Amino acid sequence: MEQYGLDLLEPCEPTEICEVETFEASCGRGLRTLKQILPGEVVLADKPVLPPCADADEFAAAASSLWTELTPEEQMRLMALRWRSNSAPPAQAGPGLVVPATGRLRGIASFNGMAVVKLVMKPSALKTLEAQPCNGVAVYLNGSMLNHSCFPTVNRLPFSSCLVVRASRDLFLGEELVCAYTEVRAPFYIRQAELESTWAFRCCCWRCLLEERVWAAAPEADRVARSAWRRFERRRKDGTCSEEELRELVNSTADSTKTALAEFLVAIQDRTDLLPAEVLQERGFQRYQAACQCTAADVRALDLTGNTPTHKSTDDLLAFYRLLLASFWAAPAFELAFGLQESQRYEEAHQLWLAVRNVTAELLPFSPSHTAAATEASLSAMAAESVAWEEHVQESVRICCGTYGSGAWLRLAAGRLEHLASPTRMGLDGAYGARLEACLEPRDDMQKLAELFRSSIGGMRCKLRTAHPGWDCTTVHM
Numbered sequence: 001m002e003q004y005g006l007d008l009l010e011p012c013e014p015t016e017i018c019e020v021e022t023f024e025a026s027c028g029r030g031l032r033t034l035k036q037i038l039p040g041e042v043v044l045a046d047k048p049v050l051p052p053c054a055d056a057d058e059f060a061a062a063a064s065s066l067w068t069e070l071t072p073e074e075q076m077r078l079m080a081l082r083w084r085s086n087s088a089p090p091a092q093a094g095p096g097l098v099v100p101a102t103g104r105l106r107g108i109a110s111f112n113g114m115a116v117v118k119l120v121m122k123p124s125a126l127k128t129l130e131a132q133p134c135n136g137v138a139v140y141l142n143g144s145m146l147n148h149s150c151f152p153t154v155n156r157l158p159f160s161s162c163l164v165v166r167a168s169r170d171l172f173l174g175e176e177l178v179c180a181y182t183e184v185r186a187p188f189y190i191r192q193a194e195l196e197s198t199w200a201f202r203c204c205c206w207r208c209l210l211e212e213r214v215w216a217a218a219p220e221a222d223r224v225a226r227s228a229w230r231r232f233e234r235r236r237k238d239g240t241c242s243e244e245e246l247r248e249l250v251n252s253t254a255d256s257t258k259t260a261l262a263e264f265l266v267a268i269q270d271r272t273d274l275l276p277a278e279v280l281q282e283r284g285f286q287r288y289q290a291a292c293q294c295t296a297a298d299v300r301a302l303d304l305t306g307n308t309p310t311h312k313s314t315d316d317l318l319a320f321y322r323l324l325l326a327s328f329w330a331a332p333a334f335e336l337a338f339g340l341q342e343s344q345r346y347e348e349a350h351q352l353w354l355a356v357r358n359v360t361a362e363l364l365p366f367s368p369s370h371t372a373a374a375t376e377a378s379l380s381a382m383a384a385e386s387v388a389w390e391e392h393v394q395e396s397v398r399i400c401c402g403t404y405g406s407g408a409w410l411r412l413a414a415g416r417l418e419h420l421a422s423p424t425r426m427g428l429d430g431a432y433g434a435r436l437e438a439c440l441e442p443r444d445d446m447q448k449l450a451e452l453f454r455s456s457i458g459g460m461r462c463k464l465r466t467a468h469p470g471w472d473c474t475t476v477h478m
């Protein structure tokens with residue numbers, strides 16, 4: 001990580017951070033907090049038991065040959081990990097274990113291994129702001145206890161040197177930490193299929209239970225949304241999509257989501273079974289409970305980008321709508337926003353990035369995708385000379401810090417800015433970069449950063465570095 005200057009683990013050493021304990025969760029062992037945690041705080045920093053390996057086979061070979069170099073505790077804890085879906089971990093494995101069978105070690109790696117990520121910074125940072133998978137699978141002894149939910153409470157970043165787990169939301173003492181094993185910005189039936197094929201389980205989280213019922217209440221909207229998603233998947237596979245088609249997918253999934261929400265709110269008036277206890281009792285759902293008192297007319301009045309709800313219930317309803325948008329709408333909207341940004345249509349891009357940021361914040365706060373959306377929203381605001389650009393920069397720095405740690409914004413975003421009059425001034429290497437970096441520390445000193453930007457760029461237009469300057473948005477590359 002040093003090469004990117006990211007200070008991901010401050011202020012402690014990796015091994016010192018473990019604010020969690022193992023417990024018997026509803027789906028086997030899980031991790032829960034030992035204290036109250038704030039969003040963006042590191043809850044766990046866990047070194048891999050072995051350096052990352054190419055795959056489970058290589059892990060098994062490496063674990064066998066390096067077995068005696070592991071401490072007795074590491075041996076014991078490694079062997080206590082599950083190695084197939086119905087395997088019970090040995091209740092008491094003593095130290096001094098003989099080298100385990102390769103099949104078992106392979107199973108442990110397949111079942112618990114995480115694809116390691118790296119943060120990529122290229123001249124065009126578009127689509128590289130998020131942590132990217134790099135080669136390798138690592139097994140982390142504590143981190144392997146994290147269970148999945150489609151409404152995650154933590155963001156995990158399995159770097160090759162260390163797994164960093166940060167809270168995405170407020171976590172109470174004793175609350176289970178759950179992360180996303182798969183892409184959760186997708187419809188529930190896609191998530192289920194993915195989890196079943198890769199992990200051999202069906203997710204029963206409250207978001208899945210709720211979403212299934214919401215869409216079942218509006219069969220026609222469900223049919224239209226599924227067909228749009230199939231089309232989007234095909235285009236994603238092709239790697240390109242016309243702007244017109246992508247825009248149509250974005251608009252149609254937003255409309256279908258609105259219809260499904262409106263029809264669901266009507267349906268729950270007569271059918272209490274649509275909101276079962278498993279959903280109602282969940283802390284995560286409570287934020288949306290008041291929205292269930294709203295009417296179909298309230299839904300129709302919602303504005304996707306609306307940030308000024310008129311009363312509390314509309315606020316809750318907007319939050320609920322955003323949660324549902326995360327399923328069918330967020331992924332195509334993300335692609336369209338990138339296309340607009342690449343083609344330097346900054347004002348349009350900014351409006352869409354704000355909506356994407358708000359939707360992502362609902363489902364995946366303080367995550368790489370939230371950071372990417374917030375960062376692009378701030379960069380497009382600057383490029384479009386939006387009067388509120390400082391506010392968007394401050395917000396993106398806050399989110400970036402909570403996702404990757406302090407210093408990350410500078411590396412991931414500031415390098416994208418070019419000053420039209422004097423391009424090198426905005427570079428990271430010059431004196432300007434050093435001053436900018438100084439302003440980002442401490443992280444709450446955002447006023448200083450805002451002033452610095454204002455005095456440096458004045459009213460002049462910024463542009464963003466892109467891989468394909470002049471690329472028009474009639475085709476969006478995905």
Ligand SMILES: C[S@@+](CC[C@H](N)C(=O)[O-])C[C@H]1O[C@@H](n2cnc3c(N)ncnc32)[C@H](O)[C@@H]1O
Nearest residue numbers: 027028029082111112144145146147148199201
């Ligand atoms: C990396 S392990 C997590 C720790 C595991 N619960 C244990 O007891 O060792 C992954 C396995 O946990 C189980 N699991 C995780 N999240 C789950 C969920 N939401 N629902 C059902 N099973 C889940 C699945 O069996 C999955 O293959």
